Amino acid sequence: MNDTDSRPSHFIRDIILEDNASGKHGGRVHTRFPPEPNGYLHVGHAKSITLNFGLAEEFGGKCNLRFDDTNPTKEETEYVESIIEDVRWLGGDFGGRVFYASDYFQQLYDWAVVLINKGVAYVCDLSSDQVRETRGTLTEPGKNSPYRDRSVEENLDLFARMKAGEFPDGSRTLRAKVDMASPNLNMRDPVMYRILHAEHHRTGDQWCIYPMYDWAHGQCDSIEGITHSICTLEFEDHRPLYDWYLDQLGVFHPQQIEFDRLNLTYTLMSKRKLLQLVQQGIVDGWDDPRIPTLSGMRRRGYSPEGLRNFARNLGVSKTNGITEFEKLEYYVREDLNRTALRVMTVLRPLKLVLTNYPEGQTEMLEAVNNPEDANAGTRQVPFSRELWIEQDDFREEPPKGYHRLYPGNEVRLRYGYIIKCQNALKDPATGRITEIHCTYDPDTRSGQQTRKVKSTIHWVAAATAIPLEVRLYDKLFTVENPNDVPEGQDFTTHINPNSLETVPAKAEPSLANAQPGSRFQFERLGYFCADKSSTAGRLLFNRTVELRDTWAKLQKKS
């Protein structure tokens, strides 16, 4: 595998190493990736996937893909399907085994009965408002529910009738009897079951009571024999409850370990806010290339390898930080550089005529498909008298350090000849440059040992050029932290109005049969991916990421 990992180790791996050394689980390592199917996976999940599946692979264990589908009001089959596709695409090896918390609803119910019988769970008739009122505050203890001391028999009866659908939504809950005075609010008699007469995407109307996350998660981990249950920092407060349930039940007890979730500059990672962007039509669906969903990144042209390398090199800790977007781009470029086929495309065309090149003549020039990969071979590119070049590659009055085309200057046409700029034609009305006239030097054809020039530019022969529609994506937000918002406003105030520009471009003929999803480097411009909707009749490309551009950087400084 091409994955690179320069990181030494991290605290979770250390824990596993210690457990293996002490024989805690007999050397067994079993992790899980437990998404809730209430939205699409994003790059933050990529970190978790890489971690969980990576650890399992490293230690010869398994990692379960398990849907945490305990809330039928928010979850949908569409999300289940997209998540499976994304995990598979990223390379998570779940061996075709897909688990669902909903598969354990009966076991969870039976265990709840066990806790009732133990006297540590009770049916509470308080409304949600009343529960909130009696929960206390951060600094004050809560008050016991008046229903806290119901008899086991009454609890059993009521709980069975909750399940049977005798009571309306919200009228009762099953709560664990822990400690209403605990400084940890999660321990103040947490709700285990709520009544929800809602259609579940898998169990239909079989159930009208649904387990809460805390009651479900650890028990599911236990059932599956998970050894290390890795989750994000905000669940640290839940660990005592996680442990409490397992201890009350006396079942196999996995270890919950928390790590820092991924944050990226210029990016929103909250599913809720991504949903908002999608629903308000600010972006074009869950796979819009401007949002950090895995499907969006895939559509944009990010490779699974690049994403994995990024995730693996992030490091794992408990520090709440924000990773620079540039780091992601580095790993994406690194992978694309060694895998993407090169091709010549002109995004902002300017006509160039070689005045001393025979009219009507076309010759084929040999071009390298990927200088980083000798096995990628070569291709033939047609060359003729009239070409398209990039507007940026000509200046009537060159700035200092500009090595491209300007009157009197020579450049090389990539894989072609050295040409010399004679003059530029302008539209007399607007002063806009319409055409460049150059002469070529027939003795400088590519492959021959000739004189050197400072610059090489790309081009496309006009007669054989094929049209392309290219989407140039920029950051969706104008600030590093879109969540940092002035009073009374929301993150949408930071939306970049110019995050998408579509240009009609010209490409060499070889691009005509580009398959949707295939990734290319447009030489000197960046990496581009044929959109999923691209066809031979209408070629549509998305810009994945620009090439590093030291010239642009120099320009910006002056």
Add this chain to the structure above:
RNA sequence: UGGGAGGUCGUCUAACGGUAAGACUGCGGACUCUGGAUCCGCCUAUCGGGGUUCGAAUCCCUGCCUCCCAGCCA
């Protein structure tokens, strides 16, 4: 102001009582038929104050700052 968790280059992460290291970014340079890639070099950090120790990022005390928690969400 209760509880939990954190503070090391600009960013992310190492160093587990013994020379503060790497990656990204930035800045220089070499090379180049992609101003790409590659190569070389440079910059900048232990939250503050005490203590223990021959020696502290690491141990102790103390102060400060940040994040998370009052869903019948996960």
